Amino acid sequence: MQPVSGSPVERVKAEQPATRLDLGRILNARQQISRVFRETPQFDCPAIGNALGCEFVIKLETANPIRCFKGRGAEVVASRLARGSGPKAAVCASAGNFGQALAYSGRARGVGVTVVASASANAAKIERIRQLGAAVELVDGDIEHARERAREIAARGDALLVEDSECLDTCEGAGTIGLELLDGSDRIDTILLALGGGALATGVGHVFKTLSPKTDVVCVQPRGAPAMAMSWRARSIVTTERTDTIADGVAGRFPIPAVLGDLLAVADHVPLVEEESIVAAMRMLYRRAGLVVEPSAALGLAAVLEDPSRYRGKRVVTVICGSNVLFDSFRTWMQE
Amino acid sequence: MQPVSGSPVERVKAEQPATRLDLGRILNARQQISRVFRETPQFDCPAIGNALGCEFVIKLETANPIRCFKGRGAEVVASRLARGSGPKAAVCASAGNFGQALAYSGRARGVGVTVVASASANAAKIERIRQLGAAVELVDGDIEHARERAREIAARGDALLVEDSECLDTCEGAGTIGLELLDGSDRIDTILLALGGGALATGVGHVFKTLSPKTDVVCVQPRGAPAMAMSWRARSIVTTERTDTIADGVAGRFPIPAVLGDLLAVADHVPLVEEESIVAAMRMLYRRAGLVVEPSAALGLAAVLEDPSRYRGKRVVTVICGSNVLFDSFRTWMQE
Numbered sequence: 001m002q003p004v005s006g007s008p009v010e011r012v013k014a015e016q017p018a019t020r021l022d023l024g025r026i027l028n029a030r031q032q033i034s035r036v037f038r039e040t041p042q043f044d045c046p047a048i049g050n051a052l053g054c055e056f057v058i059k060l061e062t063a064n065p066i067r068c069f070k071g072r073g074a075e076v077v078a079s080r081l082a083r084g085s086g087p088k089a090a091v092c093a094s095a096g097n098f099g100q101a102l103a104y105s106g107r108a109r110g111v112g113v114t115v116v117a118s119a120s121a122n123a124a125k126i127e128r129i130r131q132l133g134a135a136v137e138l139v140d141g142d143i144e145h146a147r148e149r150a151r152e153i154a155a156r157g158d159a160l161l162v163e164d165s166e167c168l169d170t171c172e173g174a175g176t177i178g179l180e181l182l183d184g185s186d187r188i189d190t191i192l193l194a195l196g197g198g199a200l201a202t203g204v205g206h207v208f209k210t211l212s213p214k215t216d217v218v219c220v221q222p223r224g225a226p227a228m229a230m231s232w233r234a235r236s237i238v239t240t241e242r243t244d245t246i247a248d249g250v251a252g253r254f255p256i257p258a259v260l261g262d263l264l265a266v267a268d269h270v271p272l273v274e275e276e277s278i279v280a281a282m283r284m285l286y287r288r289a290g291l292v293v294e295p296s297a298a299l300g301l302a303a304v305l306e307d308p309s310r311y312r313g314k315r316v317v318t319v320i321c322g323s324n325v326l327f328d329s330f331r332t333w334m335q336e
Numbered sequence: 337m338q339p340v341s342g343s344p345v346e347r348v349k350a351e352q353p354a355t356r357l358d359l360g361r362i363l364n365a366r367q368q369i370s371r372v373f374r375e376t377p378q379f380d381c382p383a384i385g386n387a388l389g390c391e392f393v394i395k396l397e398t399a400n401p402i403r404c405f406k407g408r409g410a411e412v413v414a415s416r417l418a419r420g421s422g423p424k425a426a427v428c429a430s431a432g433n434f435g436q437a438l439a440y441s442g443r444a445r446g447v448g449v450t451v452v453a454s455a456s457a458n459a460a461k462i463e464r465i466r467q468l469g470a471a472v473e474l475v476d477g478d479i480e481h482a483r484e485r486a487r488e489i490a491a492r493g494d495a496l497l498v499e500d501s502e503c504l505d506t507c508e509g510a511g512t513i514g515l516e517l518l519d520g521s522d523r524i525d526t527i528l529l530a531l532g533g534g535a536l537a538t539g540v541g542h543v544f545k546t547l548s549p550k551t552d553v554v555c556v557q558p559r560g561a562p563a564m565a566m567s568w569r570a571r572s573i574v575t576t577e578r579t580d581t582i583a584d585g586v587a588g589r590f591p592i593p594a595v596l597g598d599l600l601a602v603a604d605h606v607p608l609v610e611e612e613s614i615v616a617a618m619r620m621l622y623r624r625a626g627l628v629v630e631p632s633a634a635l636g637l638a639a640v641l642e643d644p645s646r647y648r649g650k651r652v653v654t655v656i657c658g659s660n661v662l663f664d665s666f667r668t669w670m671q672e
Contacts, residue, residue, distance in 0.1 A: 036379055041399035043372055046467060060399050063377035067626060131382065184371075290403060290659040292626035323626040 015213075019262035020168055021206040026175040029072075032079040033176060034108070036064050037071035042181060042317070047288040052304055055315040057188075058289065059181060061322070062297070066128070068249075068322035070101035070164075073173030073199055077162050078105035080169060088112060089159040093146035095196075095248050096125025097322055098164040103134035114159060116150040118142050122248050124326050142243065144253050165197030166256045174200045178207025181317060188215050189314035192300025194321050195219035195228055195270065196250030198259035204319065205266030216268050216314075220299040223272040225251040231260050232270045246333070247278060249296035249322055269310075277302035279333050285320070286334060294325040351549075355598035356504055357542040362511040365408075368415040369512060370444070372400050373407035378517060378653070383624040388640055391651040393524075394625065395517060397658070398633070402464070404585075404658035406437035406500075409509030409535055413498050414441035416505060424448060425495040429482035431532075431584050432461025433658050434500040439470035450495060452486040454478050458584050460662050478579065480589050501533030502592045510536045514543025517653060524551050525650035528636030530657050531555035531564055531606065532586030534595040540655065541602030552604050552650075556635040559608040561587040567596050568606045582669070583614060585632035585658055605646075613638035615669050621656070622670060630661040 016023055030038065041060045049056035061069035081090055089112040092102050099115035106113035113134040117126055118141060129136055139149045147163070154161030164170050177200075181188060191208055193201045201219040208215045221229040224245030230238040237260060243251040263270075281301035285291040300318035304311045352359055366374065377396045385392035397405035417426055425448040428438050435451035442449035449470040453462055454477060466472055475485045483499070490497030500506050513536075517524060527544055529537045537555040544551045557565040560581030566574040573596060579587040599606075617637035621627040636654035640647045 036377075039375055041372075041377065043400050046401070047464075050467075058399075062626065063394075063396050063399060064379050065382070128383075131386075286628070287663045290398065290628035290661070292622070292628060325626070327623045 015210060017206060017209040017265040019202060019206050019265045020258060021171055021175065021202065021262065023207065023210050026172045026179065026203070026207060029076045029172045030176050030179065033072050033075040033173065037075060038176065039180060042184065045289050048284060048301070051288065052308060053312045054304070057315065057317040059177060059317055059319045061177070062293065062320055066097070066100040066104050067324050068097040068101065069174060069177065069200065069319065070097045071104060072176055073164070073170035074098065074101035074105040076169040076173040077102065077167060078109045078111050081111045081160065082109040086160060087158055090114070090162050091116065091150050091153045091159040092162040092164060093117070093143060093150040094164065095143050095251065096122045096129070097249055097324060098170070099129045099134065100125060100132060100324070102162060103129050103132035107133050112159070114153060116146040116153065118146050122324065122326060125324050128324070142253070143251065163256070165199040165259050170199040171203040171206070171262070174203030175207045177319060178204040182207065182211050187315060188212060188317050190216040190218055190311060190316040192303060192316060192318040193217070193219050194250055194296045194299045194319070195221045196296065197252055197256065198228060198263055200319065200321060202259060202262040202266060206262070209266045217266055218269045218271065218300070218303060219263065219267045220303045221250060221270065221272055222247045222278060222299065223274055226272050227253050228255045228260065228263065229270045229272050231255045232263055232267060235264060245295070246275060247295035247299065249294060250299070271303050271307065273299060273302040273306055277306050280305055282333055291320060292323050292325065292330060293320055294322045297321045297323065351546060353542060353545040353601040355538060355542050355601045356594060357507055357511065357538065357598065359543065359546050362508045362515065362539070362543060365412045365508050366512050366515065369408050369411040369509065373411060374512065375516060378520065381625050384620060384637070387624065388644060389648045390640070393651065393653040395513060395653055395655045397513070397656055398629065402433070402436040402440050403660050404433040404437065405510060405513065405536065405655065406434045407440060408512055409500070409506030410434065410437035410441040412505040412509040413438065413503060414445045414447050417447045417496065418445040423494055423496060426450070426498050427452065427486050427489045427495040428498040428500060429453070429479060429486040430500065431479050431587065432458045432465070433585055433660060434506070435465045435470065436461060436468060436660070438498060439465050439468035443469050448495070450489060452482040452489065454482050458660065458662060461660050464660070478589070479587065499592070501535040501538070501595050506535040507539040507542070507598070510539030511543045513655060514540040518543065518547050523651060524548060524653050526552040526554055526647060526652040528639060528652060528654040529553070529555050530586055530632045530635045530655070531557040532632065533588055533592065534564060534599055536655065536657060538595060538598040538602060542598070545602045553602055554605045554607065554636070554639060555599065555603045556639045557586060557606065557608055558583045558614060558635065559610055562608050563589050564591045564596065564599065565606045565608050567591045568599055568603060571600060581631070582611060583631035583635065585630060586635070607639050607643065609635060609638040609642055613642050616641055618669055627656065628659050628661065628666060629656055630658045633657045633659065
């Protein structure tokens, strides 16, 4: 270990968890991110907290032009590509939200973007990617097939592959959410994070384990798409044959080894939640907080609903990470 | 007129419209307002803009603990009371949102708050005022009867009367929304503001007519509660016998003369909209933007729906001023 020197950031660096991420870079990432994705609302929601017996704090990442948190990481990626000497083109696979984000940030910086998605991906997300001017290629199969195809396109050499969650920019961009949460002086006992590929969980987790190590970092996955959670428990990669969840934003089957390593260093608890709990949490956010959210964004509250005693009396923050939901699906889920 | 001196604020002061408000005080008001109510999201919503043929920008004032913009003004009021030598107690009449705001801000600063409301006021709003620790007195009749009762309570001398919209703090606090909108470099062709008592319209209107005088300031009232709009057209106070609108937040009958004077100096256009347009606008915000809003917050979009040619090709901002809606009412309005 390097000797601890005097500057706060260097002192902090010595105390960072053993991930690929770096607090200094996360602090710098803030400069790359458009104001429209930063300094998002964070506020107490007593209508939910009182029902659960905890202080329930919402960090809202949906009030921006792409209705999800992925803009933070995409801005860092696109800034780097725009500054660099390589091709001004990027290709990514996406269930839809990261693709929207990269399309938005690339367009603003003259970086051409190709998004590969599953033909069964959320149609609202795919349509929006097209509107943002990106090229879209749909493939049979699921997100893992899209990832494979994106790698093939990148191998041709005229576009850089951006693997969401593997690419450090995507994790460190997401990590800026953690900086904002800890800017407030209130203690945070628990942070609830949706767990898919891992960018949100490792990014925000890294910041908390560095600056607020006592905070319980809870990363939540649907039982219908449990590959990363199972890998975390096994401490080595576990893949699954299929996924079966409404939470399309987090439904991967092949966890990325480097991201698992990061997650092992920052997550304290990785519960799996049932589909019914996700729907119940979406309903609660709609009725009590007036929020329309996509299923992935309800994972944190679903975890509280399934295990309330863990959170009772605590100050609990959940990141509402996206609201890109098909209206008809949402209407169906809200019906009793 | 005073000679125009060198400092930007003084220079600007000379160019302010003839209202009771002052840009310097609005700039200072920002310091009094908790971060939780400031620097709110402002973002393009192409899903609505594309449907209307304009650039549609949302300024979202609902992602805070009281789900409306009224915290801005209440923070300024409560700060003044907490600093002053008078009684640390305030009384106000409210349809619910300003009462919540004053209860929240008063609690944070040791100022006792009494809210007088109509017995027929939105039950969700009244319940929340109680949860925030304020005393609530319900009166028969409507908001005008509540205002009368609040004046009686204040006349006893142990609580200061805070008349929403008449009290300059409430207007100037709301005006900080305008400063944030104009902080961005993009031009704004039109600003759409809900018009009730007038705090939002005169506060934001004053800032725009000072710093961006070419922006069309459009203040929208329901045809079922048209007193202030009729007064603006007549250039003198017009009262009505009754109101009949779902937009409970803006349903007054007795405009305040001083506020009308301010409105005459800043408003360019004051349309009245039908109830069906308000519901159609709420549906559009829900379906296309994923926003649950109260009827008052849909007035701006309702005005665009009724008169699309006025806004076509323009960059139009609407302030989503509240989301305190009874869930059952909202569900009913969303059904076709």
